[in-house]
Amino acid sequence: MKNNAIVTLEGVTKRFPAGKGLFTALRDISLTFGKGEFSGIVGPSGSGKTTLLNIIGSLDTPTEGTATVLEKRISDLSQKQAALLRNEGIGFIFQTYNLLPVYSVYENVEFALLLQKINTTERKKRVMEALEWVGLADRVHARPSTLSGGECQRVAIARAMVKKPALVLADEPSANLDSDNSHHIVKTMKTLNRELGTTFLFSTHDEKVMQYLDRIIYLKDGAVDREEYPKDS
Amino acid sequence: MGNGKRTWLNVSVLSIAFVVIIFFNGMLDGWNKQAKTDTIAWETAYGRLSHPLYDPYDPYTLSESHGVLPGALQEEISAGHASPVLLTQASAYPGGRLINIVLKGIDPAQTLLEIPSGLMDSLPPDVRGDAIPAIIGARMARSAGLDTGDRMIVRWRDVNGVFDARDVIITGIFHTNVPTVDVNQVWIPLETLQEITGMQGEYTYVLLDRELAEKTGQSHGATYAGAWHYTDLDTLMKDIEAVVDAKKGGMMVISALLLCIALLAIFDTQVLSVFRRQKEIGTYIALGMTRGRVVTVFTIEGTIHALLAILLGSLWGIPLLGWIQKTGIPMPDMTDQAGLAVGDKIIPAYSMALIMATVVLVFITSLIVSYLPARKISKMQPTEALKGKLV
Numbered sequence: 235m236k237n238n239a240i241v242t243l244e245g246v247t248k249r250f251p252a253g254k255g256l257f258t259a260l261r262d263i264s265l266t267f268g269k270g271e272f273s274g275i276v277g278p279s280g281s282g283k284t285t286l287l288n289i290i291g292s293l294d295t296p297t298e299g300t301a302t303v304l305e306k307r308i309s310d311l312s313q314k315q316a317a318l319l320r321n322e323g324i325g326f327i328f329q330t331y332n333l334l335p336v337y338s339v340y341e342n343v344e345f346a347l348l349l350q351k352i353n354t355t356e357r358k359k360r361v362m363e364a365l366e367w368v369g370l371a372d373r374v375h376a377r378p379s380t381l382s383g384g385e386c387q388r389v390a391i392a393r394a395m396v397k398k399p400a401l402v403l404a405d406e407p408s409a410n411l412d413s414d415n416s417h418h419i420v421k422t423m424k425t426l427n428r429e430l431g432t433t434f435l436f437s438t439h440d441e442k443v444m445q446y447l448d449r450i451i452y453l454k455d456g457a458v459d460r461e462e463y464p465k466d467s
Numbered sequence: 468m469g470n471g472k473r474t475w476l477n478v479s480v481l482s483i484a485f486v487v488i489i490f491f492n493g494m495l496d497g498w499n500k501q502a503k504t505d506t507i508a509w510e511t512a513y514g515r516l517s518h519p520l521y522d523p524y525d526p527y528t529l530s531e532s533h534g535v536l537p538g539a540l541q542e543e544i545s546a547g548h549a550s551p552v553l554l555t556q557a558s559a560y561p562g563g564r565l566i567n568i569v570l571k572g573i574d575p576a577q578t579l580l581e582i583p584s585g586l587m588d589s590l591p592p593d594v595r596g597d598a599i600p601a602i603i604g605a606r607m608a609r610s611a612g613l614d615t616g617d618r619m620i621v622r623w624r625d626v627n628g629v630f631d632a633r634d635v636i637i638t639g640i641f642h643t644n645v646p647t648v649d650v651n652q653v654w655i656p657l658e659t660l661q662e663i664t665g666m667q668g669e670y671t672y673v674l675l676d677r678e679l680a681e682k683t684g685q686s687h688g689a690t691y692a693g694a695w696h697y698t699d700l701d702t703l704m705k706d707i708e709a710v711v712d713a714k715k716g717g718m719m720v721i722s723a724l725l726l727c728i729a730l731l732a733i734f735d736t737q738v739l740s741v742f743r744r745q746k747e748i749g750t751y752i753a754l755g756m757t758r759g760r761v762v763t764v765f766t767i768e769g770t771i772h773a774l775l776a777i778l779l780g781s782l783w784g785i786p787l788l789g790w791i792q793k794t795g796i797p798m799p800d801m802t803d804q805a806g807l808a809v810g811d812k813i814i815p816a817y818s819m820a821l822i823m824a825t826v827v828l829v830f831i832t833s834l835i836v837s838y839l840p841a842r843k844i845s846k847m848q849p850t851e852a853l854k855g856k857l858v
Contacts, residue, residue: 320752
């Protein structure tokens with residue numbers, strides 16, 4: 235898979251200052267994720283899942299080792315280059331949706347495209363397309379405060395997908411959702427993965443999500459404990 | 468307090484500061500303009516050629532500062548482009564009291580100044596008798612207890628140092644905003660003053676109309692003046708400018724305090740905004756905005772307070788300031804004691820330059836205080852911001 239690798243991690247270690255010493259959140263992680271994967275990083279709270287996702291998403295840099303995302307070394311990127319990478323190549327889906335409260339559904343999804351300087355007609359086409367994927371084309375004018383949790387997360391998925399990124403990072407996307415919504419959300423992302431070939435990388439400890447994953451990497455105390463390929467078993 | 472209420476409070480306070488700054492400066496500009504216009508009309512005309520020894524700030528020079536004019540200037544006087552004045556110190560005795568005055572001789576037929584010198588001939592000769600006709604200002608009339616038709620003795624020293632005295636009859640009282648042609652001044656016909664002081668054909672200074680003043684200024688006074696000193700209009704207006712500048716300084720302190728209060732409110736609001744919207748900031752960064760751009764967004768948001776304040780200020784300020792300009796600001800009586808031209812009312816003058824300068828001042832200061840708290844975003848860790856924690 236290396237010639238199709240979207241993400242390559244080699245000896246990634248991350249330490250944070252903690253009191254008088256350092257806390258090691260990630261230890262010597264070496265992983266590769268290819269195009270079209272639907273994989274998850276699983277582990278208990280504090281195992282380093284979110285930290286790993288933040289490094290892959292260029293929101294943070296490793297203390298040691300290299301992280302290469304979409305052929306760019308994260309440590310070598312300037313702030314502007316990292317912003318460009320996130321804007322064009324990576325979509326984020328957060329546990330708490332992180333929608334912009336003063337904007338409508340349409341404007342929230344459109345926001346990612348505004349940064350790319352796409353003309354109005356093209357933007358409208360893409361936004362409506364993304365909202366169609368998640369089944370919210372009829373709620374374009376609604377404000378996030380009027381949406382349910384599941385609907386909010388679907389808007390977040392549309393926002394992440396509207397720019398057709400190569401990689402989507404979903405950090406505990408079902409944590410604030412009920413069972414039905416959780417299934418619905420993950421199925422939606424699975425469909426997008428299949429139809430658009432977007433690589434999805436989850437951070438989760440939710441069984442409802444794990445059952446859909448093609449590959450599961452288990453983290454324990456910041457290190458890779460094991461990998462599983464549920465579909466193969 | 469909710470965001471909306473806080474915003475409108477900030478905007479209201481800033482709009483008050485905006486309008487007050489324009490009002491204060493407009494009032495001073497209006498006073499300045501009015502004072503200059505009145506002073507030119509009543510006292511200085513557009514320039515002055517004065518005897519070399521004349522010092523308007525030293526009354527002791529009056530006895531020596533008189534002389535004959537160069538011939539070329541006489542022609543200008545005859546043509547009405549200049550008006551000569553002769554000064555001498557004197558004492559007046561209205562109702563038995565003693566007042567030190569300056570006797571000023573001016574041509575009754577002159578039209579260069581607004582002084583109604585024509586009133587000197589207003590009383591018929593049989594009423595006037597041998598008394599010297601004189602006109603005085605309303606302030607002088609009030610302080611001396613004089614009215615039209617009243618007589619008083621005036622005593623002076625002539626050119627040889629000999630004292631003399633005559634009856635003076637008040638033939639007219641004029642109202643002026645310029646106290647320096649009124650308080651303790653008595654105006655009599657020029658020829659009469661020259662005759663009684665033995666200074667025939669002599670003057671203390673000559674006031675020039677605009678055309679002659681420009682000509683004299685260009686030639687630095689050489690053509691007409693000879694040894695006489697030319698004082699241009701800017702120099703003549705220096706005292707007024709100095710007082711207005713002093714007043715402006717005080718007004719600016721008050722305006723600056725008011726502006727600072729308004730800007731402090733915006734600053735606090737920005738600090739709170741950055742603090743409360745950390746997750747939003749983290750989301751912007753995650754979506755691909757650079758930190759610099761996020762700082763710009765927050766700075767612009769804060770600066771919108773200024774735009775709203777200017778709009779709101781215009782909404783209520785224009786009618787209010789327009790009404791004040793129409794009705795004028797009444798001045799208390801004591802203001803004319805300062806010795807400067809202050810009318811009964813000041814009409815504020817709001818120039819486009821003043822308004823634009825104030826708009827720019829409010830805008831730029833708001834931009835700065837909006838930017839300062841937003842700078843913190845550039846040091847923010849997006850991972851912490853996404854969690855809602857500010858580093």
